[in-house]
Amino acid sequence: xxxxxxxxxxxxxxxxxxxxxxxxxxxxxxxxxxxxxxxxxxxxxxxxxxxxxxxxxxxxxxxxxxxxxxxxxxxxxxxxxxxxxxxxxxxxxxxxxxxxxxxxxxxxxxxxxxxxxxxxxxxxxxxxxxxxxxxxxxxxxxxxxxxxxxxxxxxxxxxxxxxxxxxxxxxxxxxxxxxx
Numbered sequence: 001x002x003x004x005x006x007x008x009x010x011x012x013x014x015x016x017x018x019x020x021x022x023x024x025x026x027x028x029x030x031x032x033x034x035x036x037x038x039x040x041x042x043x044x045x046x047x048x049x050x051x052x053x054x055x056x057x058x059x060x061x062x063x064x065x066x067x068x069x070x071x072x073x074x075x076x077x078x079x080x081x082x083x084x085x086x087x088x089x090x091x092x093x094x095x096x097x098x099x100x101x102x103x104x105x106x107x108x109x110x111x112x113x114x115x116x117x118x119x120x121x122x123x124x125x126x127x128x129x130x131x132x133x134x135x136x137x138x139x140x141x142x143x144x145x146x147x148x149x150x151x152x153x154x155x156x157x158x159x160x161x162x163x164x165x166x167x168x169x170x171x172x173x174x175x176x177x178x179x180x
Contacts, residue, residue, distance in 0.1 A: 005103055008082040010110035011148030012141035013120035014164040016082035022172040023080050030078040035064040055090045065097035086151035108175055110164035114149045
């Protein structure tokens with residue numbers, strides 16, 4: 001059974017995008033898919049969720065799954081998806097839709113302790129050329145650290161949990177080993 005969607009999960013600052021970039025380098029046929037872009041469209045188009053988090057919009061979850069399925073149907077290529085999904089309801093909704101459509105999914109959780117995550121988020125430029133938006137995004141990410149770290153205890157069975165402090169190349173090696 002070939003895995004065709006690699007979902008890189010973990011806290012903000014865990015290294016999802018960096019590992020995704022390395023996987024794309026090594027798997028040139030794989031397509032990138034960033035569900036955050038779906039969230040940006042919804043923020044511009046519909047009333048915001050009371051929490052301010054677009055993942056709390058059922059429409060976001062449906063559109064993310066349908067977009068991924070559309071990419072798979074149209075192009076027939078593997079997907080690499082770096083996206084934090086620490087809320088079990090959100091994760092089960094998105095993953096359930098993908099699996100119900102017959103897609104094979106490798107869920108990878110990059111595990112990093114809270115102190116290291118805070119250090120990484122503080123060092124990142126989240127939104128270039130917009131200091132206010134950068135500060136807001138950083139504050140959102142920092143506020144989510146404890147919730148994201150706690151999510152490690154509740155990842156679904158079959159999740160590949162990796163130490164996100166390992167070098168990027170080694171993390172990609174471990175994902176590729178599972179993919180075969």
